[in-house]
Amino acid sequence: MNTHHEELTLKKYFQNIWNGIRTTIKGLSITIKHVYDVKPVTIEYPEVREVIPEGSRSRLFNDVQNCISCDQCAVACPVDCIYIASKPRPKDAEKIKTSNGTPIRRELTQYTIDTSLCCYCGLCTTVCPTESLTHTTDHEYASYTIDHMKYDYLDPEVVAWRDRIVK
Amino acid sequence: MHKEIADYLNSVVSGAEAKALEAEVGDSSVLVASEHILKVCQALKDSDEHQYNVLQTISGVDYPEGVGEDKTPVIEVNYMIASFTKNTEIILKVRVPRGDDENLPKVDSVCSVWTAADWQERECYDLVGVEFVNHPDHRRILNPYDWKGHPLRKDYKAQEVYQGMTVYPEDKQNIPEQDFIVEQNKLNDEAKAAAKKAREEAKKDN
């Protein structure tokens, strides 16, 4: 409610009307300028796609060949969405290393990330000592059921997905 | 500064038992007797020297095992008070016996000093379970009005059924699949057994 009462004189009455017209015209001129001067800023999505910046944090990917099963990502995760299972490699087995030279002592038996729980905070990728766990720029992966959001990175299909999406 | 305020409070409010708690790291605070909190707050606001005109927040902390040497379970209510004219701030503390759900600890409401206390005290009551005496509108604020328990108490357990709904049902819980854990445990056990066996064999050889 207008608590501020000023006496309305005839002069003020016309002044108000003039102010209304003046400011409206001013605003309209800005919008009209936008119609002709400013290029469209929107894109037509499915046909035209934006290039996602390189550092964007989207779907997680674990390159299992470089994973040493150190469990640090699962510990760092604030929502506990990473499940790791591993067993020690037999002593007499062939010695293998990751791409940066860290020896792999345990054999990964399962590496699952529940993407429906993931909050994309990126804490897991920063603690990874071999940089096998990374965020990719793939962001279009809607699925029909919530069970499909669980990604098993030892699954050959997921590995194939990686080759397709990540250059 | 905290010492001065404690002295001032002791001189103005009889029985305030104000005591400055100097901390080595972090913020120091002033502890006062819980019965006199209303008078203490009024005195702090009215004094020309201090002019604490803004109540920032009220933060309750549950100590089921007591604070420091004293092992009696207490709830600490922290009043963050600031002066926007003198540009100072202070943490004012009261400690009350912890009580239980039926018998909540009682502290006088400071709504008459700062209106800000209204919602802050409601929040403190809702989450920590401190009853504020003479509060004008003593209801829960963040949780539903018929919720049971006070979540920020350390021994809080959520009720099982709320209005016919199961609270936190099992299929919504984030537990890694059962066989998953079993498998992991089995692998660990196997590894341990193998290591033990190897050690024993090494001993035998020696």
Add this chain to the structure above:
Amino acid sequence: MDSTENSGNGNGQNKYGGEKLKSELLTVNMGPQHPATHGVLRVEIKTDSEVVSEAIPHIGYLHRCFEKHCENIDYRGNLPFCDRMDYLAAMHMELGYCLAIEKMIGTEIPRRAEYIRVIITELQRIASHLLFTGVYAIDLGAFTPFLYCFDQREKILRLFEEISGARLLYNYIWIGGVWNDIKDGQLARIKEFCESFPAELDKYMNLVGQNKIFVERTANIGIMNAEMCYNYGATGPVLRGAGVDWDLRKKRPYSIYEELDFDVPVGTGEKGTLGDCWDRFAVRQQEMRESLKIIKQCLDGIEEGPIMGKVPKVLKLPKGEIYMRTECARGELGYHIVSDGGKVPYRVKAKSSSFTHTSMLPEVAPGLLIADFVAVIGSIDIVLGEVDR
């Protein structure tokens, strides 16, 4: 109502006889799903025709147990949850939390990280105020400014996505520094933005702020004077809109704000009374200009060097407590962190300004029209994520 009450009694008396008409207040539930309440706020309004006689806010629909979560997760793991409090100014939420912990463990922050923090948070303030400008115009019935504001906000979000990797919930400011370094190209783009943006600000003021219809809707509406603000503990643009020169960046400088030169805009009551909706709007517009000033100084002064200070890998806070206040886009944010010396906090309490400002609604509401009440809710710029935590 009794069915016989209003029916004719057969004696020829008027069916709707004046003395028999009941007059009572009508209860209207505004929200929780109401576009004008900026989220899931429910306000129970008692109305006398179209005039609000009482308004009772009901909050808690977005309560996500932030404080309880914090007691179970280590200090670093809490950062993503801080983001989710005020999702429109997430950088500010992180900054307050990190500053509190850094003060407890006594870490020295590298100069470059300090500069980056200030640049990023001031950009975030602009982004948040831009959203306010656009959404407030929508609240009052103008759609076009919203699109212009989002166009500009998009530029900032794009920058944030490149710098931190996310558009809304960044987890960028870390305990001890910042996550990524800003590249020179990105700094150049920020500079470019700073140069082009003042023209846009003029545009908003001409299109929205000075418009006669907008002024009529906001001037003299929802007056929150200085005394009331102190009493309720209001801070930020609401307090400054009431003409009080109070800004934590000036009064209790944290980070490197001490070295920076900027003004604190306050409300003047230019279009109506001091502390009305228009003043709060105008203060936010001027704050964006001041933020630009700060960013420009930081861009000139930024130094080369490391971006992370020394922080132990397993973070443990010494026993004690701290209450840290920072100036966010919506007002003061205070973190009360109690540590028992362990890996997880003993208690984290967040004092949010939106919560405080929401508590002022019942005092302002009586006597307003419902449409004006919407204008008041919009002008205090609350984010329900921060109210409910």
